Amino acid sequence: MELYIHIPFCVKKCLYCDFLSGVFDEKMQRRYVAALCTEIKYMAAKYVGETITTIYVGGGTPSWLHENLMDSIITTIKKNFHVSATAEISVECNPGTLSSEKLNVYRSIGINRLSIGLQSANDDELKELGRIHDYNRFLHTFDLVRKAGFDNVNVDIMTGLPHQTIEKLEHTLNAVTMLRPEHISAYSLIIEEGTPFYDKYKFDAVKQHAGMETEDLPTDEESYRLYKFTMDYLAQKGYKRYEISNYARGGKICKHNVGYWDRVPYIGLGLGAASLCGNYRATNLRDIYKYIEISESIENGQVPSSEFSSPYYETEDEVTxxxxxxxxxxxxxxxxxxxxxxxxxxxxxxxxxxxxxxxxxxxxxxxxxxxxxxxxxxxxxxxxxxxxxxxxxxxxx
Ligand code: SF4
The missing domain is CATH 1.10.10.920 (Arc Repressor Mutant, subunit A)
Structure with missing residues (x-):
């Protein structure tokens, strides 16, 4: 069984992002982590006897949390669930949110895989995406990660960006592969409704899907060329593609994601997290205040009544x-x-x-x-x- 933990906090919202995350102060982060630890204990009691093979802390920007908060999350999991001694424990990180002190704490609590959201090595593209970092900041973060001893690191990049050319993509691929991360994820930009990118590019996105000429986004044909170029470039550099958008060298695939594609049961904990257990799937509440309220009631000895099998669920459906x-x-x-x-x-x-x-x-x-x-x-x-x-x-x- 796998565990997914959702941390819904970001330093600033990126312009293309529709993930469940927002900007909250440290006081709110503390309240949320306390609530999350209550949910961890509550759900662990339902899964006594299960062994956790992977833990994936995603978001949001989990690396933005203070190291003491990350420590209490992982420690609470390990105290309450049976976590395999060889479990892969991954944390999503963003450049500029890590320090060597933080990374040392990560190592000491058993985090053994980091996933860094770079997206592009071109500063103009990073600015366009509304990311908080530039390429130099990423380099500094990557250096800290290696110096702290992490030997299982993913770097995320994106294709299909506005005005992205093969040359610009080649620059990103070259910059990333020179660092030799063990894993590279290359996802295509998707223009999601409700984001500033949607307001800016929605007409272009429609034209792109219809195979017409576009103004800012790559045409359908150009997107395909960018995707193919990525695949060939990474293969040449020794990265084996093991999933449509994921590449690894030295066999360092993401075990958590492979489990997901293999339908290994997983428990999602935290705001909006999804679970697949036995013959049902469920999603947690998406309202952070309600989520915290439920945990506070449980801490006070009152489990709120719910039509679902967990008071944290917002939906629960049978999987036929x-x-x-x-x-x-x-x-x-x-x-x-x-x-x-x-x-x-x-x-x-x-x-x-x-x-x-x-x-x-x-x-x-x-x-x-x-x-x-x-x-x-x-x-x-x-x-x-x-x-x-x-x-x-x-x-x-
Ligand atoms: S850092 Fe990630 S989760 Fe946060 S806003 Fe940017 S893309 Fe979304």
Whole structure:
């Protein structure tokens, strides 16, 4: 079983971001972490006997928290859950929010993987995105991280930025690969409703999807070239792509994310966090004041009544067998080595061919899928049109 912990605080909101995060002062951060620790204890009591194999602290900007707050989160988890001695424990960080003191505390409490949000090595692009850092600040942070002894580090970059050219992307890829992080995630910018980027680029985004000429964003064709260039560049530098947007060298894949694509059950703790346990999925409350109120009631010995199995949940839905099969294919085929026939059988007690045989056959005939050594996976051509291909695995009703 995996754990996800959500920290909904950022120094400043980036212009493209629609994640559940905001700017709150330190007093609020302390109240939130106290509430989170109450939820950790409350939920741990429901999962006695389970072993936690990965912990992922995401956000938001978890590295913005004071090190004592991070210490109390991890310590509370370890005291209340059974955490495997070899668990991967990752924390998302942003340049400019780490110090050597903080990193030493991270190491001492068992954090063993960091994910740094760089996005671009070009300062004009960072400014356009509304990030708090410039490239030099990132370099300083990366240096601190290495000096503190972290040997499992991810760097996030973005493609499809406004006015991004192959030359600009090459500059970012070159700057990042020279540092030799163990892992690189390269996601495409998505223009999300409700963000300042949406107001600025919504018409361009529509044109992009329609395959028309754009003004600021790359055209559909240019986006594809940027994506392909990233893939080839990273392969040349020894980074193996193991998922549509994720690359690792030396086998240092993100175990937490692989678990997610393999539908390993996970418990999400903190504001808006999602869980997948047994045959249900749930999401936590998104209102920070309500979230804190629930924890304060529990601390006072009163568990608030709820229609759901946790007072922290805002939604809770049954996952039917069909839903689970769809997810198995949808998520599993994001991995470059695809899904295993044996895992499908173990999970559902039926052969994958009995459910998806005709679809797999048709996709193989079209060159979108292939099979080898008990696994079924998308070909390069299939990955290029993955949205359309994956949609075939949805049931009609
Ligand atoms: S740092 Fe990350 S979570 Fe925070 S606003 Fe920027 S993109 Fe969003």
């Amino acid at each position: 067998r069909k839903d689970a099969m769809e997810e198995f294919m949808f998520l599993g085929l994001r991995k470059i080595d695809g899904v295993s026939r044996a895992s499908f059988f173990n999970m559902f007690g039926v052969d994958i061919e009995a459910i998806y045989g005709p679809i797999i056959k048709a996709l193989r005939n079209q060159g979108f899928m292939d099979a080898k050594e008990g696994r079924i996976f998308l070909t390069d051509v299939g990955i290029d049109v993955s949205n359309q291909v994956l949609a075939q695995f949805l049931f009609d009703d």
